[in-house]
Amino acid sequence: MAPALMPLVRNETLDFGMGPRPAKADPAFTFRPLFRVEHALVARKGHPLTKASSIADLVDVDWLDLAKVTDTNGPLERMFAAAGLPAPRQVVQLESYNTILAMIAKSNMMSIFPRLLLVESFARDVLQEIKVAERAPPLSVALFTRAGSQLKPMAAAMAAAVTAVARSLAN
Secondary structure, three states: OHHHHHHHHHOOOOOOEEEEOOOOOOOOEEEEEEEEEOEEEEEEOOOOOOOOOOHHHHOOOOEEEEOOOOOOOOHHHHHHHHOOOOOOOEEEEEOOHHHHHHHHHOOOOEEEEEHHHOOOHHHHOOEEEEOOOOOOOOEEEEEEEEOOOOOOHHHHHHHHHHHHHHHHHHO
């Protein structure tokens, strides 16, 4: 949720933040890339479109997506645009992957989901990846601090711990 955290880092309420890197560089911040989130299109197990081979087959689907957290289009919109297709219908935008998971499990809606979460039992038991030819663009997640300032020792230790965990996600 970088846009919500950036003012708090700017006014020194927070020492650092973590989230998707904004499309427009802000010279007030220094960004340290942490990891990239690969996405997969998902539906409930047994969904009628599990054999879709192209995103064009999914134009009329009702979609769920996370509420916007950056100032740019999300991976789903960018995936459709790259294929020359109109933006998907987004029936519901939600704040939580848990809520998306629950709604997909009981409907014919689809979503875009971080691939690294698909191996977890809470998702694996309910979701099925729809393997289309097109790939969703990855989302870059960064740690950001105020430009020109050094983190206090405690914050620096926490930033180092966050970075170490992020590196393990990249493997």
